[in-house]
Every structure is written in structure tokens, then in C-alpha cells.
Amino acid sequence: NVGGEKGYQFGGLHVLFTARQAHSLTSEEAAARLPVHLQAVVTYYDPYVDARHGALFVHDSTGAIFVSVPVRPILPLRAGTVIDLSGVSGPGDYAPIVEAAHIRIIGESHVPAEAPTASLASLLTDAEEEGQWVEIGGVVHSILTSGMNVTMNVAMSDGIVRATTLKQEGVDYERLVDATVRIHGNAAPLFTKNRQMIGVHLFFPSMAEVKVDRKSTRLNSS
Numbered sequence: 001n002v003g004g005e006k007g008y009q010f011g012g013l014h015v016l017f018t019a020r021q022a023h024s025l026t027s028e029e030a031a032a033r034l035p036v037h038l039q040a041v042v043t044y045y046d047p048y049v050d051a052r053h054g055a056l057f058v059h060d061s062t063g064a065i066f067v068s069v070p071v072r073p074i075l076p077l078r079a080g081t082v083i084d085l086s087g088v089s090g091p092g093d094y095a096p097i098v099e100a101a102h103i104r105i106i107g108e109s110h111v112p113a114e115a116p117t118a119s120l121a122s123l124l125t126d127a128e129e130e131g132q133w134v135e136i137g138g139v140v141h142s143i144l145t146s147g148m149n150v151t152m153n154v155a156m157s158d159g160i161v162r163a164t165t166l167k168q169e170g171v172d173y174e175r176l177v178d179a180t181v182r183i184h185g186n187a188a189p190l191f192t193k194n195r196q197m198i199g200v201h202l203f204f205p206s207m208a209e210v211k212v213d214r215k216s217t218r219l220n221s222s
Contacts, residue, residue, distance in 0.1 A: 020062035022089055023096055023131060030096035033088040038065075038098075040085060043111045043133055044186050044203045045077040046166055048148040055203065056101075057131065057186040058085065059112060064132050064186055067098040075103065079205035082107040094191045095130045111205060115184045120159040123187050123200045130189055136161055136202055137182045137213070143173045152176065154183070154202075162190075163202040171207055180214035 016022045016036045025034070040058035047054040047069075056067040056077070067085065069075065077083070087101035111133070118134040138156035145151075150173050151164045163183050185204030189197045204210065 016089065018062040019058065019060045019065040022098060023063060023065045025089055025096045027091040027096070030089040030091045033090065033099075036085070036087050036089055036098050038083075038085045039106070040083060041109050041111065042077050042079055042081040042083060044079060044205050045075065045081075046149070046164075046203065047071055047074045048166070049164060049203075057133075057203065058083065059133055065096070065098060066092065066131050066186075066188070067101050068092075069101055069103070076105065077103075080108055080110045081105055082109050094189045094197065095127065111184070111209070118187065120156050120161060120200060123161075124197060129187055132187055133184065134187050134202075135182055135184050136163070136187075138180070140176045140179050140181055143177060145173070152181075152183075154181065161200050161202055163204055165204050165206060168207060176210075176212070179212050182211045182213060184209040 014034060016034055019038060019040060022036050038060055040060040043059045043064060044057040049055050054069040054071050056069050057064055058067055084104040084106050085101055087098040090097050090099035115133050115135040118129055118136055123129050136154060136156060138154040141153045141155050143150065143152055148167055149164055150167045151162050154161050154163050163185060183202060183204050185202040188201045188203060190199035190201055191197050
């Protein structure tokens, strides 16, 4: 019954079988290290973006959740990899996550083709959207490359969102400056040490999740 809404008892603890169940815990509940068992598809894996841990987002039929994994070894994961994941809940820096993850690859699929459109205001105020697979739209104002990562500053109608991805060989990201784009990715909070959200970061797996609605002059001149 993996992926269903019901769990079961294990050693006196309730096993969480869906991303929604784990993500919906309070910070106090998540700190109890409840057992989590998911079958899900990887939507983003990045061993470089955070020195403390690798960044892994997974998605099942109920939603998405962040999984903390070691920076090394680099895991043979990519967007679309289907995994069987066992771990425990943790409070995370802002919202519940999965920790102490044991990951087994069970197949290959694809990231969700559709994503609900999100505004910056909804991402900042709706806790249910934290970590979820969403679509944002706006104009690319600037590009920042740092190590193995590329970040686009995207101006939405109600503010700026930073959208980060793993750098792909042969892609000229600077050509996207001034383009109007739609991007599918996992929304993550920017927060203070007191767990107060102050902004939003989007993590998208590749340029396959970027749709250009209106090309920039740089694209037109190529």
C-alpha cells in the first residue's frame, strides 16, 4: 500500500507512507523521527548546492518532500529516477523533511509533466506549497554561475524568485536574460534562523523544465 494515505504501526511508531503525510507533520511531530517509507520519483538531485548535505526532492502521487542525503558519495540519481526510500522524519531548517535515508533505485520514469501555477505571494504564505512541484512565470533578469550551479533571478509579477539548476554542458544561460519563461521545479523557502520565511528559491532539474514564452533580444540575435 505504498503511496496510499494509510500507514501502519512499527515498533509503536506510525509509519508514514506518503510525501504528504511526512510533509504535513508539525516540527514537534517530525522531531520524533517517525519512520518514513516512500516510493517516489526524483524531481531534483544536487550534491553541490549545499555544503551541509545533498539536496534531493522526491515526488509521489500525494506531493513532494525534501530528503537530506550526504554530500558524498554522489548518488546515481537524476530527475526521473524512481526510488524506494526508507528513512525517518526530521523538522528540517524550516519544514519537515526525510533524514537518514536508505535509497534503492527501482526504475526510471519522468518528472510530472504538469505543475500548478504559483505566485510569489502564495509561495510565501501557503505552507502546503513548500517543497512542492510548481510552475513559476516571469522575466529572467540576470544569471549567476557558481561552481556546478546556475541561478536565474526571475522577476515575477509580485517579486523576484531565484531559480537554481545544475549546470549543463553546452548551454548558454546568458542568452535567457530578458526572456519571458515558465519553469517547473521544487519550491524551497529562504528563511531566518527563527524559521521565518523571507523569500523563495526554486530548484529545477534541467533546461527541459524551462519553457520560453518570449525570447530575449539575445536569443533573437543568435
